Amino acid sequence: MEKLTRIKPLIMLIFIGGLVATVLMFSIVPTGFIPEEDQGYFFIIGNSPSNSSLNYTRKQVEDINQILKDVPEMESYLGIAGNSFEGNSYNKYLFFGRLKPWEERPNSNQSVFALLRKLNADLKAKMTGSRAVAVNAPAVDGLSATGGLEFQLQNRGGLPMDTMITVAQKYMEALNQRKELQNIFTQFTFDTDQQEISLDRDKINALNIDVGEVLQTLQTYIGSNYINDFVFSNRQYRVYAQVAPEHRANPSDISRFYVKSRNGSLIQLSNVVAIQEINYPPTLTHYNVYPSIKIQAAPASGYSSGQAIKAMEAVAKETLPNGFGYEWTGSALEELSAENSTILIFALGFVLVFLVLAAQYESYIDPTIIMLTVPLSTLGALFAIWFRANLLQVGGFWPIISNDIFAQVGLLMLIGMASKNAILIVETANQFRDLGMNVTKAAVEAAKSRFRPIMMTSLSGIVGYIPLMTAAGAGALSRWSIGTVSFGGYLIATILSLAIAPILYIVIKTFEDKILS
Template identity: 35%
Template sequence: QLYKQFALTISVSMALSALVALSLTPALCAKLLKPQHAVTSDEAKKGIVGKVIYYFNVWYNKTLEKYTRQVRRCIEHSKLMMLGLVAIVVLAGVFFKITPTGYVPDEDQGMFLISYNMQEGASSNRGIQSMIELSRDVAKIDGVRYVMPVNGFDILTMAQKSSAGILPVMMEEYDKRTNTVFNAIKSVYALAPKYPGLNIMAFPEPALPGLSSTGSLSLYVMNLGGDDVNTMNTYAQQFVAKANQRPEIGVAYTTFNTDTPGYKFVVDREKAESLNVPVSSVFTTLQAFLGGSEVNDFNNFGRTWKVVVQAQPEYRDDVKNMRFFFVKSNNGDMVPLDTLVTANPDMTVPSVSRFNGASAFKIAGSPADGYSTGQAMNALEEIAKEVLPTTYTYQWVDQSRDELEAGNQAYALYAISMVFVFLVLCALYESWTIPIAVMLSVPPAVLGCLASQYIRGQNNDIYMQVAMIMLIGLAAKNAILIVEYAKMNLENGQDVVTAAVNAAHLRLRPILMTSFAFILGCVPLAIATGPGAGSRVSMGNAVVGGMTFNTFVGIFLIPVLFVVVERFFSNTPKPRNPFRRRKNKENEPATPAD
């Protein structure tokens, strides 16, 4: 959806810009631009504005002459320039490899979520007391507006749990606080040693609606070998322990454990058979009284209500109360349930998840400061290969899966963008060769984009990928400004070197004007702060870096590319038509025999 939204926005804005440029701009030029007589230098320097414009033009003309000489020198050393282009392509590939990958950057949205878990089986009363104490300490953190504690809900499993709770934390308005959400989360973790009985985790609000609210790393580990829950728990704890030792992982956790106290009910099947009691009736009675059984539903107040049969709480607090539960035999006798069922204390899992039809446990977490989600995902994949046996496999879910799919689509998007630009240029120039010079000017923009992201610690995320696609078009635009005039000069009889040099001399000003206007317009994005700054900085930094490097390199490289491409294809002999040669030989007079 992000790609579609950006594509629609850019396409519509460019279409409107083209419409205005082809209709309104010529009319305004005819209305506003008037012929002016030549003025002397003294007349041009009248007033402060006149002096600034005059001396700027003097400086620009000198710079233009130096630039023209350098362009001719670059063409003379075209082989060295082409080696430089190869080096740029190689460096771009290196930065593609070393730039951290990500999905979308985290944003300071003025809210974050705290999740806590106590010892398995802890009562809700104990949870309420711990929740009140923790919420008071969190409220004292700088910038926190209020805390809304909720006891008895586990955000990690999205289920009710007496030993868990959540604390949504709302921050003050951004202009009224100096502390960020991310620093507040660090302060929450600093409170953890004060609560040894609580497992505290904090997560920022997801940058996009629908993304995971419990960290940017999520995967399910599937048990394909049919191991029991104790074996699964062993691998789950080993996985989490290894993950928390890696520098790329800030926090990793799993909700899967076998430490939940409970009871294992054992049915004496032989005794049930001797008393003529169906075993299925025993299980049904246990489920109805101790767990609850839905028997009906009814409509009232515009809603559907469930009718659930269940024993009163005081009869479910103690397993000894099974003596009050009776099951009916086939003879019509009522048999006490405790005579058929034995309750043995046991440690088990609160629930077992299934993923793709197999028993599974979920691993989730967040990357450490200074590391991207892509680096953290690679670390977790390495741990999976090290810890898990061959009977276990894993699959990314939630935001991690979206990031993986987006990364796989990026290369296809780049390729499609390049192909479309090339085909449009082929239609424009009615040639397959001239667009090659234009497309070869794109690598400097790619290198500048990736290098600026790497230097500033930004990620190769969706916003950078959109910026990269824009840079392909902008780099091609700069090349077109020179190649178009060079082609016209070549058709007017100038040699290829003179045509390229004159085109570069004439089109330097519009290239610099349009490029710097765009770069300066994107600088506020690259240095943005506050809510939404993550996405703006990622895109703005990529565009500013890529366009700046492409502008300064492209004004020297594009004329060289035009000359090299023209010379290469003009010197390549055209394939001969064998049928035409055979026809000519048939029309030649026969050679007299010796």
């Protein structure tokens, strides 16, 4: 310890370098919100071609049933044709898959993340008649229907639907080129063959027909029309007027329908209406008033949700023309809303501990010495995240560790754990000074005398975080985050506090004695 006191300028340079490195690490470490977990179930979302029938979609469901029955980790599954999280449609289908309990899936390659990777590869290779994507359950129920990111492309300029569809397709093509993203898809059906009925209003007026009568007739014949209720056997029934299905199966059947004019004569509907074939989306969606198309994606292996969000925003900036914008929804929206509060929360925790220490010591000098060691623990925590994400998890199927909400809880914990070591050194050094030692001698003797208590408590805490770092089963990713941050931060704080805290005590106390006094 005496040798370190002879190179105080070098130690202070290392300390300042550590502060700068801490700030830089915040920009380097990948960010996230709430890590996705292996919750024991997943979904498969599928779209058949736009003009396919419900029977065709049922055939696609049967094909996926054949794929899932060969998966040993599956406990049960259910496929529904004609349904999706975005509404019902003849060309959509949805699967709910339940995995076996975690104790029956002890290996990492039996986790939901490994299963989703394999299953998506099988779906891409074998499902040539439709597009199907297997997705994880949402990290938080209620934020979104599935895991991943939800991007709402908005038509804010009132441009034609064809233009919006073209923009969405080009945007998705550009997203597929980004290495940060995978499983890019949309549940929006871009087009389908439809029959559009238009009224010849000039001919309707010439034949003395009421326009409302024409519309009412079309609704009754092609759709249905409520008439009244009646009671039979003490039960109430509704009566609807509707043409039998076999008489309205083809567009040409409209020539067999008649509408009554104002003078009571019957006019063929085909004389006053025209049928035109069009190609248009069957369902239009809006988000915050504007017409929108929801595009979903997931972070690729080795990337966090924060990196995936930045990639999608960068592509949007490059590809979206004037008149189009976007908004985030689901967990991505919550992540962006919370990212600016991280530094504020950490700063408030830092200030709170500082004020408590200032009240205890009745001085601002000792708390300043103690709190200056805290950023070094943050450096260790951020380095631990970076090391595990970029070196230990490369090429794996697990979501990478990131600076998510659980890691931030660990950073707040480190404020107290890191300051504890400095408190022991500062308090003991003050006691030695009261016995007549000078500043340097007091700091050196305090570090020596407190070395064993600091190492005992620190090592017991560090070892206690290892089960969190190696957790498995339900909630494993959340425990990885908080365990990695606490382990790395506490380890670096213990090593550096023994070396830097005495030097900071010497420098700041000397400054206080010579300048402030």
